[in-house]
Amino acid sequence: MSNEIKSIQMPKWGMEMSEGEINAWHVEIGAQINAEDDLVDVETSKIINTVTAAHSGVLRAIVAQPGETHDVGALLGVLASAETSEAEIQAFIDSHKTASADAVAPEPVAAEPVAAPVAAPAPQASNNAALAEGGDDSHIAASPVARRLAADYGVNLNNITGTGRHGRISKADLETAVTAAGGQLIGTNSATPAGPTQHADDSQVKATPVARRMAQELGINLHECRVSGERGRVCKADVEAAAALKNKLPAQSVAVSAAPSSSEAQVISGMRKTIAGRLQSSKQTAPHYRVQIDAELDHLLATRKQINDANSETKISVNDFIIKACASALIRVPAVNVQFDGEQVSYFNNADISVAVAIKDGLITPIISGANNKGLESISHEMRDLSTRAKLNRLKPEEFQGGSFCISNLGMYGIKQFDAIINPPQGAILAVGAGEQRAVVKNGQLAVATVVSLTLSSDHRIIDGAVAAEFMAVLKGFLEQPATMLV
C-alpha cells in the first residue's frame, strides 16, 4: 500500500523571511485535507498569512503549536493517509528533524511501491480519444452534470446517445459510453476498498454539500464512498455507511478554555517584532545620512485639480504625484533604485515603490510595482486598493514584499519634515512632510508658495552624497514642473 507521508513546512514568503510564528491552525488532527485547503495561519513579517495544503490527505500530526516560532522549512505538521501507522508518522517526524538538522531537507517519501496501482484514476482513459472528436457540442441536450463531466472526461457530447427525455444526455449515458470505450470512471469506488485512493484529492468527486462536509469532518475520502445519490452524487447516507465501515465516530467538539492571562506584559506581535528587528538592524548596519530639499507644489496642485476636475472617476492625491515623480527620478538616477544585502548591490530596471501605510497594529509597505511604467490614474487606483486592503490585512505577500525604494508620508498629520529609517534591503527612503503655504523669496521679492519639505535617508555604503543630492534635485524638478514627467 502506498503510504505517502507529506510534510507541511514553514514556507518562505519572500527574501526577508527567516522564521514565522504559528498563529492558529484551521484544521484539527484527523481532518481530511484537500490541496489548497487553508491549514494554518502564520504571522511572519508584517502580516498574518495562511499556509495552504500542497497535497491532500489526513492531517495526522501537528508539530508546531500556536505561539511557537519556527524557522523557514521547519516541519509544522504531517499529512498522510488514515491508514499510515502512528509509528510511521513518528518516524517521519524524527527523520525530518534529523534531516533539517543536517540542513539538507529532501522530502522523505516512505516506501513508494513501483508497481502500485495508479493513485487517482486518470480521467482521460486510454480509449476515450474516439469519444473526444467532433465539433461544437454546445447545442446538444445534456444535464448540467453530464456536461460538466463530459468536460472532465474530455468527451464530445456529439458522440453520446442520450436516453433521457427528448434524447437528453444524462450522467449515466455519459458514463456508459466512457466505460464502453474502455475508460475509467471518475469518482467511483472500484472494488478496492480503502485502497490507494485513500488520500487522493476527492474534490472532483460529485457529492452533495452535506455529504462533502460530513466526509471532511469524519476524515472520510469521498472516493471511498459508494455513489447512490441523484445524478451520481455521493450523498449523506453513503458517507455514513463509509464511516460505519471504518468505525469512525463523529468528531466530538472539544471546548477549549481560553488560557487565563497571567501576565500584565504584552508579548509583541509578529509584525511588531519584524518592525523592531528590521529597523534596528537597518539603523545599526546602514550608515544613514540625510539630504533635504524643499519643492514648490503650486504647479502640481494646479495640474492635479485639472486632472481631477476633468475626470470624475479619478481622485489623484499629492502622494500619487510623489510616487510617480519618485519613479521617474529613480529611472533618471538609477544608483538610488537599488537593494543591498551587505555584499551585493542589485540595480533594478523598474521602480517598485513601497509606500508606508499605517495600519492598526503597525505599518506595512504595499508596493506599486513598475511605477515608472504606470500613469497617474492607474497608480492612484492601485494605491487606493492597496491601502484599503492593507488596513483590512488582506494583502498578498507579493504585494508588500520587495520594492526598490520607499516613501513615507506624514503630511496628513501636519508634520513639516522628518526623516525615516531605510527599509532594508532597499538603499533609500523618502520622508514627505505637509505641503503648506510658506513665504519664499523670488527674484528678491517676498512671495507665497505651497512648499513641501522632502528628506531622503540613504545608505552611504552604496549611495554617495552627490548621488542622493542629484536624485533630490531631479525629484524636485519633476514635482515643481510635473509636465516634465511626460517627456
Added chain:
Amino acid sequence: MQHYDLMVVGGGPGGYVAAIRAAQLGFKTALVEKQHLGGVCLNWGCIPTKALLRGADIAQTIKEAEHFGFAIDNLSFDINKLVQHSRSVASKLSGGVAYLMKKNNIKVIDGTATVADKCRLDVSYDGSVTQYRADHIILATGGRARNLPNIKIDGDLVWGAREAMTPSRLPGSLLVIGGGAIGVEFASLYNDLGCDVTLVEAAERIVPAEDAEISQLAEKSFKQRGINVLTNTLVDEVEGAGEQSLASIAGPDGKQQQKFDQVILAVGIRGNIEGLGLENLGVTTENSFIVADPFGKTNLAGLYAIGDVAGAPWLAHKASHEAVICVENIAGVQGVKPLDKRRVPGCTYCRPQIASIGLTEAQAKAAGHSTNTGRFNIGANGKALAINEAEGLVKTVFDSNTGELLGAHMIGPEVTEQIQGFGIAQQLEATEQELSHTIFAHPTVSESMHESVLDSIGLSLHQ
C-alpha cells in the same frame, strides 16, 4: 477633519447591512442617518405594513368565523389600536438596528449628508456642518413614492404609503391609483377593513410585473371581494370637494368623475438623490436613480450606490444583497459575484398573496427559451381547502432543454413564505428532475409547488 475608511449614507436595509459587513471586514466605519435607523423598510414600509395586514387577516378570519360555527356579536374595530401595533413593531426593530450598530462599533452620525467632493462628506445637523473624509462612500439613501404630474401626495387629499399606514380613521370610500405591489397591498388591506375600494391601473393588468396568469387571478379575486378594479385607466386629476376628493378617471369606457373619501397614490418609486451634491460632482443619474456598475461603483472615484437609489427592483432584500457585494468587492474578497436580478424574489402581501422569482413565461419565451410550463391550481390542495383559502395558482417555467428553473409564479395562501424553495432550487441549479424527486410534506400548501413541477413534465398526480 474626521476620517473613516468607509462611510455609509442611509440607515435602511441597504445602508445598515453595508455598515455591518464593512465593520466585520475591519473597515473603520460610520453611518449617517437623517431620521430613523432601519429606513423606509423598517419604519414606513415592509414591516409596519405587514403589521397592518395582520389586522386585515384577522378581519377576514372574523368574516369567515360563521362558516366555522362561530357567532360573533358586538364586533367593534378601533383602527388606532391597529396603527399603534404597527408603530410599536417599527420602533422595536429600529432599536434593534441601533443595537447592531453599537455591537459592530459603527459610529452612527445623525444628520443629512452631502457629498462635498471626492471622498468627502458634509453632514449637517441642527444647523451646523461637520466635515468628514472617507476613502469609500456608499450612498444608500433609498427612494420614495413618485408623484404624477397632476397629482401629488399632500398628506391630506392624497396619501402616500406613509399616510396610508398611519390613518386616524377608516375612509368609507378609497381610490388607489397604481396597481403595482404597493397599490394592491393597500387596496387589499382597506377592502378587508371594510372600505369601498377602487383600484386604478394604467397598464392592461394589475401587478403588471408578474406573470399574466397571476395578474388575471389577482384581478378576479379582487373583483370577487368587491374591489372595483379598473385597468387601462388613468386618473387625470384629483381635486378637493368638501370633505371628499373628486377624481377624474379616464378608462376604455370614457371619462367619469367620482367622489372618494380618500385617495392613495402608489405609482412607483423615485430615488432620493436630491441634496446629495451629485450634480456638482457630475455623478451620473438616470430618471432619479444613481447609475452604478454591478458592484455599486458610480462614475465618481470612491463613491458607490446601492439599494433603491441605485434603481429597480425596489426591494429591501435586493438592497441588503447589494450592500454585501459592494463592500466585499471594495475589500478585495475573492469570489464576489454581481447580483443576478433574475434571482431576486418579489413578494406582494395582498390577499391572496403573490410571490415570484425569475422570468415570467412571456419573458422566457422572449428570451428564446423553449419552455416547459407547469401549473397547479391551489383549489385542489388539501391544506388550502382545510384553511378555507383554496384559491390560487403555482406556475413553474422550465427550460425544456436544460431543465433549468427559469421562473416560478405563485398566488395563494402564504406563498410569500414558500417562494424561497424555488429560489434555492434556482441557486443550486436544480432541474425539474431534482424538484420532482423532492418529497414535499403533506398536508402543506407547498405541495402545490411539487404538483406544478410535476405538471411541467406531464406527471401531475392530483389534477
